Amino acid sequence: MKKQKNRRRRKSLKTEMPREKRNMEVRKSTRNYKDIKHFSLTPEELERLKEAVDDRKKLIQVLRGKPWPMKKKLVTLRESQQFVEKYEGALGKGKGRKLYVYKVMMTKKWMKFQRDFENFRTACIPWEMKIKEIESHFGSSVASYFIFLRWMYGINMILFGLTFGLVMVPEALMGRPYGSIPRKTVPRAEEASAMDFAVLWDFGGYAQYSVLFYGYYNNQRAIGWLKFRMPLSYFLVGVGTVAYSYMVVIRTMARNANESGVGDDNSFNFSWKVFTSWDYLIGNPETADNKFASITTSFKEAILEEQESCKDDNIHLTRFLRVLANFLVLCCLAGSGYLIYFVVRRSQKFALDGLENHTWWERNEVNMVMSLLGMFCPMLFDVISALENYHPRVALQWQLGRIFALFLGNLYTFIIALMDEINLKREEENIVKFNITTWEASFYNGTVSENSTGLPFTVQPADVPRGPCWETMVGQEFVRLIISDTMTTYITLLIGDFLRAVFVRFLNHCWCWDLEAGFPSYSEFDVSGNVLGLIFNQGMIWMGAFYAPCLPALNVLRLHVSMYxxxxxVMCCNVPQERVFKASGSNNFYMAMLLVILFLSTLPAIYTIVTIPPSFDCGPFSGKKRMFDVIQETLESDFPAWFSKVFSYASNPGLDQTMSGAQCQKLTKNLAEQNDVFLASVHTAEPSAVQPLCIYEQNRGRKLRHEVTCTIIQFILQHFYTWKCI
Incomplete structure (x- = not known):
């Protein structure tokens, strides 16, 4: 009877007392247990002990966010850990409690595995520690460039895998060997100089007649014992690389918009930075120095943001200086465009006279002028931007836009020059066709004596006349442009940063003025110029990879070397910027420019594929009227007749445009309905409920992106079918 009364009393205490008091009671009652193995607890006591252990575990998880002094946190953490370790094993005593012990053990092992896997995943991210170190010393704006470079490296690795695994390797292993047919043989007139360094540096000679360029590939439908469809694979890889690039860029932009779409609470910004910035788990002195530099940089960023928000300048003077700066920028753009046009016209005259009669500079004048303009014009724009007095983040976007316009004008001027060169090559191709017909007719009309015992007359592949192959010429021009731009960038880095830093460092003590504070001083890292260089190099890769499969491999090598x-x-030769800023939206701004360059780079490639007939004696599409005829040939040869009819009906321009328009309209309508729902929730909610408004703005941005994407898709479909009809 006495035991039953005690049980009832404990049960009533359990229902009446708050959880904190019950925890205190369990703690007091368990303090007297010297060894819990010698005691048999009642089911009620075990239940209370289990609840106490669970409460201590929850307290350990949320202890970091408690508004307690650090001493109290440490004492509570130590007591809670000892309590859990001491009494958690007691819950496994008795019948039916082994499952609980097993669950507790597996939970601990799973948490440890998750922690180890997260550390392993972080360690596997390429160059993560290098980028973190740069971010701690130079801020997030400089680190955003290296994050963007690492992302571009990953994209180019995928493109390299596609072209190398599905185009270059099959042709090298299963295709006809070198010297078997004319397109895979160096002409007899070029054999003497085919291995010269100057020729190989211009990607001529043996480099031209290799798997690096379009003209080496044979037009045989199936090669090797696997019956590999080389022309089909070449065409699908070219289309697939562009489609994959579109998908990755748009998905990355959407993910960045979703992550930055919801606003955060910026109240008490400096208090949060002062009291919560330090990481107390740091045990390495070098890591502590990096963390100290990172906190200092973050304070500079926050102070600058506060100063910019409170600035009050003379608005009329500011407007005048900004108009003057834009006028100077327009003059620079016009001058660079005229210079490129003048150089291109000179190069066409040199080509008509014969490039072998001119110097190295005259042969490479276009590439060198474009590289030099890309190197010096951003510096000039940076000097002009000092007149505008923009916020550093806004100034970076203006600088990126101006360099974007410069590079875009240079690139399209280069493309116009290539189009003129293609027309000249096609005229030369018609002449070669006529000469080949005459050359072949001379063999048929020849006479041989019946009593002749000599060897039969054979023609070596090196002696066969051949056309100019405009596709290989286009690929060579893009490869030369990439190589010259890369060399210019590295030379500028060594001279403009390294030698400048050495000069300032070792001659400062014996110079007439302070070299560190005055001219020339240490250089700052040019974020805008380097970002635009990456973007436009990638645009040239997308534009020329169809005619030079080696371009993704060259770009992977270039990006790898550039990272190191x-x-x-930047760590040895540069100094942090005087006006640092937090690059909160820069990554998506980079992606937007990359998407524009991707669209503008694929237009010339699509135009040449759809409208210009391929060369008659080189490349996988020789002998066809258009390059995309390989799709129709595959459908007719490898698929049943009904499948070809279904595909022709499905590729009807009217059906495709109707379906794409309906899908885009449906997406836009759904987003508009979501916006209306969230806007209604904003009107009915309290003034402090700002979350629906953030989601409304986010969905409005999504709607705008969907409309732009739909317009681009319909534009491509319309012009594709127009070119197809032509």
């Missing part, structure tokens, strides 16, 4: 070289240069 620029990380070393």
């Amino acid at each position: 070289l620029q990380c070393w240069a």
